[in-house]
Amino acid sequence: MGSVAKPDTATTSTPPSAGRGSRKFYFFYGHRKPSQNRPVVRGGLFSNRKTLPSSAASAAAAAAAVAVLPAVDFRDWDPEHDIKAAPLPPSVPAADRRLSPLARYILDSLRRHRRWCPAVLSDLRKLRRVPPDLVAEVLRSRPLLDPSLSTRFFHWAGRQKGFCHSFASYNALAYALNDASRPAAADQLPDLMLAQGKPPSEKQLEILVRMHADAGRGLRLFHIYRKMRGKFGVKPRIFLYNRILDALVRTGHLDLALSVYDDLRADGLKEEAITFTILAKGLCRAGRTGDLLQVLERMRQELCRPDVFAYTAIIKVLASEGNVDGCLTVWEEMSKDRVEADVMAYSTMVSCLSKAGRVEKGCELFHKMKRKGLVIDRAIYGSLVEGFVAEGRVGDGCRLLEMMVDDGYRGDLGIYNSLIGGLCAAGRVDKAHKLFLIVIQEGLIPSFETVTPLMSAYADTSDMSKFFYLVNQLVELELPVLDHISNFFTFFTSKGGRELKALEVFETLKTKGYFSISIYNILIERLHNIEDGKHAHALFEEIKCSKDIQPDSFTYNLIIPCFVEKGDIRYACSCYNLMMENSWTPSTEAYCSLVKGLCKIGEINAAITLVKDCLGNVTSGPMEFKYALTVLNTCRLKKPEKVIEVLDEMIDEGYPLEDIIYCAIMYGFCKYASSGEARKVFSVMKDRNLLTEANFIVYEELLNEHLKKTTAGLVISGMKFFGLESKLRWTSNLD
Incomplete structure (x- = not known):
C-alpha cells in the first residue's frame, strides 16, 4: 500500500540529539501535486518533505543557504516538547520566557536580522505553517527592533495558502502599531478586516478607543468612533460610551462629547451615574x-x-x-x-473659599463641621490660616493655630510659614521669631519660606546682629546657609528699590565669609535691570580678582549687556570669546546686545557671524535674526524690490526694523551685487518715512566704511594669494 520514505538529508539533517524524543511524521493519503511552496509527496502512510525549486537560480540559492545556515532541530521549538529537560539559556530575555518555543524562534530571527530580508524568509520557511495564534503571540511580544517588522510579518502570514487571520492577530497588530507611534495605521485595521472578510466588532473599537484615550488623542478617537458607527454599524455599549465621553472631556472637546451623548440617547441606552458625572465635569471645566x-x-x-x-x-x-x-x-x-456632605466635601469647599478670599464663608462651614462632630483634618486648618494671612488678619490665623493645637493637632511647616510671613509683613518680627523657635522645637526643618521673611525684616531694619544670629542658627541646624542667603537676596530685591540696601548687607556678609557666585549673579542682574552699570561692573571686577570664586556662564550672560550699554564693545566681545573657550552657550539677550553693539560701531561682518552662531546654538532665536538671514539670501537675487518685500513682511508681522536688518542689507549687496542696490533700498525706506534723514546718513556712512573694509580684505587676500606678503609688511613699515 505504501512505503516509509527515508528522511531527505538535503533539507533537514538529524542532529546528534535526535534520540532524545520521537520524530513526528506527517500522515498523508495518496499523491499530492507538487508546487513551489508544498513538499513533494509520493504516497504512503509516512512521507518525506522536499522543496520544489521554481528555477535553477532559486535552486542554487537554496543550496547555498543550506550550506551556510546550520540545520534546525525542530524538536527544540516544538510546543509539546518537554522543555524541562533542556532549560532555557540565560541569554533569553525574561519577557520571552513566557512565550512558546516557536514564537521565540520567530522573534530570534527577526531580532537577529533587524529587518525584513531573505534570511528571515528562509527561517520562516523552515516552519511548515504559522497559525493565527502564533502570529498573535509574536505580535504581542513587543517591542521589535524595527516597527515595520510587525506589519511585514503580519502580511507575510496572511499570504499563506488557506490562512485566515483571527481577531486576536488583528488586535495584536493594532497594539504593535500603537506602540510604534503609528496611530493612523492602527485606525486602518477595521478597513483591512472588512476587506479580508472579518467585519470589525465592538472589541476592535474598544481597543482603538483605549489606545487613543491613553495617549490623549481626542480628535482621532472621535474620528474612529464616527467611522466605526457610520461605516461598520458598530454600536457601543454603555461602558464604552462612558470611556469615549471621558476621553473627549479630558482632552477638552466638550462639544464632541455632547454629540456622542446624543448618539447614546439615540441608541436607547440608559445612562449610568458615571455618565452624568463625566458630563458634569466637562461642563464645570467649561464654566x-x-x-x-x-x-x-x-x-x-x-x-x-x-x-x-x-x-x-x-x-x-x-x-x-x-x-x-x-x-x-x-x-x-x-x-x-x-445629601449630607462628608469631610472631603467640606475640605474641598473650605479650601476653595479660602483661596478665593472668602474666608468668612469658609469659617461658617468650619464651625458647622464642629457642630456636626466631623473630624477636621489639618488641611482645613491650613487653608483657613492661609486665607486669614492673605487678608491681613494674622491674629485670627494665630488664634486658629491655638485652636488646632488644643484639638490635638501639630502645626505643619506650611502653616508656620504662612504665619511667619504674615507677622513679618505686619511688623511683628519678634513674634515671628518665636514661631521660628517653635518650628525648631517641633523638630521641623525650616525651609526658604521660613527663614527668608525673617532675614528680610532684619535687613530692612539694619539689625544685623539678629540677622547673623539667625544665620548662626542655620549653621547649627546644618542647613545650606549659602542657599538660604541666595534665596534671601532674590526675595529681598524682587520688590524693587532695595538694591543698594542689598549691597550693604552683602558687604557685611562678605566680612563673615558668606558669599558665592550665585549671590553675585543675583545682585548683578538686579543692578542691570535698574541700569546701575557702575555697581554691576564693580561686582564683576571683584569676582575676577577673587581667588575663591570664578565667573560662570550666567555671570558672563549678565555682564555682556552691561558692557555693551557702557559702550565697551571690545571687552564685551572678549567675554564672549571666554564663553566660547569654555564651551558655554550665551543667552539670547547676550547675543542681541552684542549684535546691536557691533552694528553701532560698524563691525558688520562680526555681527552677521554672531547672528548665525545664535541661530545655530539657541533653541528659539529672535525673529529679527531669522529675517536678517532671509535678507541675506534675498540679496543673492540682486533685486532690491525683493528685499523691500521682505521688509514689508516684517512690518506686517509687527517686527521692528533693527540695525541688524540694515546691516544685513549692506553685507548682502556688497557680497553678491554692489552698494548701489543697498542705497536704493535705503532711499525707498526713507521715502516711505520708515527711515529718518539722520539714520539714512548714518547707514550710508556705515555702507561706505563696510565697502572699504570689504575692498581692503579682497586686496589683502589677493596679495597673499600671489605671495606678496613681504611687500605688504614693507609698506606697513614705511607707514
Missing part, C-alpha cells in the same frame, strides 16, 4: 453652570439623585477652575437634594 444644573436635573429624573461622591467630584473640578460661584451653586443643590 457652563446652567447646563450643569440641567444635567443634574436629568440625572434626578432618569436615574437617581447625585450622591455625595458625585457632588464632591463636581466641586473639585469647579474649585480647580477657580469658579467659586459655581461651587456655591452646587453646594446649594446638594442641600436641596438632602
Whole structure:
C-alpha cells in the first residue's frame, strides 16, 4: 500500500540529539501535486518533505543557504516538547520566557536580522505553517527592533495558502502599531478586516478607543468612533460610551462629547451615574453652570439623585477652575437634594473659599463641621490660616493655630510659614521669631519660606546682629546657609528699590565669609535691570580678582549687556570669546546686545557671524535674526524690490526694523551685487518715512566704511594669494 520514505538529508539533517524524543511524521493519503511552496509527496502512510525549486537560480540559492545556515532541530521549538529537560539559556530575555518555543524562534530571527530580508524568509520557511495564534503571540511580544517588522510579518502570514487571520492577530497588530507611534495605521485595521472578510466588532473599537484615550488623542478617537458607527454599524455599549465621553472631556472637546451623548440617547441606552458625572465635569471645566444644573436635573429624573461622591467630584473640578460661584451653586443643590456632605466635601469647599478670599464663608462651614462632630483634618486648618494671612488678619490665623493645637493637632511647616510671613509683613518680627523657635522645637526643618521673611525684616531694619544670629542658627541646624542667603537676596530685591540696601548687607556678609557666585549673579542682574552699570561692573571686577570664586556662564550672560550699554564693545566681545573657550552657550539677550553693539560701531561682518552662531546654538532665536538671514539670501537675487518685500513682511508681522536688518542689507549687496542696490533700498525706506534723514546718513556712512573694509580684505587676500606678503609688511613699515 505504501512505503516509509527515508528522511531527505538535503533539507533537514538529524542532529546528534535526535534520540532524545520521537520524530513526528506527517500522515498523508495518496499523491499530492507538487508546487513551489508544498513538499513533494509520493504516497504512503509516512512521507518525506522536499522543496520544489521554481528555477535553477532559486535552486542554487537554496543550496547555498543550506550550506551556510546550520540545520534546525525542530524538536527544540516544538510546543509539546518537554522543555524541562533542556532549560532555557540565560541569554533569553525574561519577557520571552513566557512565550512558546516557536514564537521565540520567530522573534530570534527577526531580532537577529533587524529587518525584513531573505534570511528571515528562509527561517520562516523552515516552519511548515504559522497559525493565527502564533502570529498573535509574536505580535504581542513587543517591542521589535524595527516597527515595520510587525506589519511585514503580519502580511507575510496572511499570504499563506488557506490562512485566515483571527481577531486576536488583528488586535495584536493594532497594539504593535500603537506602540510604534503609528496611530493612523492602527485606525486602518477595521478597513483591512472588512476587506479580508472579518467585519470589525465592538472589541476592535474598544481597543482603538483605549489606545487613543491613553495617549490623549481626542480628535482621532472621535474620528474612529464616527467611522466605526457610520461605516461598520458598530454600536457601543454603555461602558464604552462612558470611556469615549471621558476621553473627549479630558482632552477638552466638550462639544464632541455632547454629540456622542446624543448618539447614546439615540441608541436607547440608559445612562449610568458615571455618565452624568463625566458630563458634569466637562461642563464645570467649561464654566457652563446652567447646563450643569440641567444635567443634574436629568440625572434626578432618569436615574437617581447625585450622591455625595458625585457632588464632591463636581466641586473639585469647579474649585480647580477657580469658579467659586459655581461651587456655591452646587453646594446649594446638594442641600436641596438632602445629601449630607462628608469631610472631603467640606475640605474641598473650605479650601476653595479660602483661596478665593472668602474666608468668612469658609469659617461658617468650619464651625458647622464642629457642630456636626466631623473630624477636621489639618488641611482645613491650613487653608483657613492661609486665607486669614492673605487678608491681613494674622491674629485670627494665630488664634486658629491655638485652636488646632488644643484639638490635638501639630502645626505643619506650611502653616508656620504662612504665619511667619504674615507677622513679618505686619511688623511683628519678634513674634515671628518665636514661631521660628517653635518650628525648631517641633523638630521641623525650616525651609526658604521660613527663614527668608525673617532675614528680610532684619535687613530692612539694619539689625544685623539678629540677622547673623539667625544665620548662626542655620549653621547649627546644618542647613545650606549659602542657599538660604541666595534665596534671601532674590526675595529681598524682587520688590524693587532695595538694591543698594542689598549691597550693604552683602558687604557685611562678605566680612563673615558668606558669599558665592550665585549671590553675585543675583545682585548683578538686579543692578542691570535698574541700569546701575557702575555697581554691576564693580561686582564683576571683584569676582575676577577673587581667588575663591570664578565667573560662570550666567555671570558672563549678565555682564555682556552691561558692557555693551557702557559702550565697551571690545571687552564685551572678549567675554564672549571666554564663553566660547569654555564651551558655554550665551543667552539670547547676550547675543542681541552684542549684535546691536557691533552694528553701532560698524563691525558688520562680526555681527552677521554672531547672528548665525545664535541661530545655530539657541533653541528659539529672535525673529529679527531669522529675517536678517532671509535678507541675506534675498540679496543673492540682486533685486532690491525683493528685499523691500521682505521688509514689508516684517512690518506686517509687527517686527521692528533693527540695525541688524540694515546691516544685513549692506553685507548682502556688497557680497553678491554692489552698494548701489543697498542705497536704493535705503532711499525707498526713507521715502516711505520708515527711515529718518539722520539714520539714512548714518547707514550710508556705515555702507561706505563696510565697502572699504570689504575692498581692503579682497586686496589683502589677493596679495597673499600671489605671495606678496613681504611687500605688504614693507609698506606697513614705511607707514
